[in-house]
């Protein structure tokens with residue numbers, strides 16, 4: 001595996017070749033590595049290299065202390081990527097991603113409606129999707145992937161990136177890999193390591209809430225059940241909502257498309273989010 005750190009070196013490495021890209025912020029766990037596995041299969045199918053980017057994007061953090069606390073175990077991450085058959089780890093600096101001497105290199109793209117209107121992550125993390133759209137567009141410009149892999153865990157993000165590609169008329173297939181969970185159902189996340197032992201034991205309440213919500217036939221009751229599970233575990237609930245799975249707009253009993261439960265909340269200062277199909 002090669003590790004490259006500048007925009008010129010990733011372009012040179014790829015030359016005219018396309019690739020499969022897996023964007024990450026590092027602190028890799030099994031969830032990320034399942035995306036890498038999915039990317040590896042896609043790259044083998046297409047006969048092109050697999051690129052994994054590791055970049056903690058300051059733009060998408062609306063809370064500076066969250067950015068400071070973000071874990072950065074780079075040497076371990078690189079070992080894991082090498083062991084998973086990655087061809088290139090792209091580990092750019094902030095300057096390489098957003099060069100001040102190259103104006104226009106990383107313009108702020110328009111955020112699609114699904115990243116502005118639902119009142120979910122867009123409401124509780126203002127600035128997050130503009131940051132995601134900017135960094136993902138820049139990575140797409142530099143790596144020119146044929147396919148890129150994102151996690152189901154960040155469902156709204158996957159919808160935003162898919163819509164952005166469509167609106168920017170990029171010929172990139174977005175693959176969405178399933179959420180990898182701990183044995184009690186908690187979605188794996190780099191943030192889980194900030195939970196105390198005791199909070200960690202209560203964190204799977206989101207998942208248990210989803211399970212209980214599947215037994216309800218009315219949307220409003222199902223939403224209330226998720227919120228109740230989270231609150232009784234000590235979460236400050238930001239949202240617990242059932243939405244159209246692609247537009248993420250409010251669903252009601254007459255909605256025809258597939259629906260999804262989405263929830264986010266803060267448990268002892270750690271913000272967690274999750275989602276799952278509803279009813280099944």
Ligand code: AMP
Pocket residue numbers: 023024025026030031032034035149150151152153154177178179180181187188189190
């Ligand atoms: P992050 O490093 O948190 O920005 O995540 C990089 C990618 O990994 C995103 O596409 C996430 O949705 C995905 N991801 C994070 N956690 C999981 C998980 N538990 N299962 C599957 N994918 C995940």
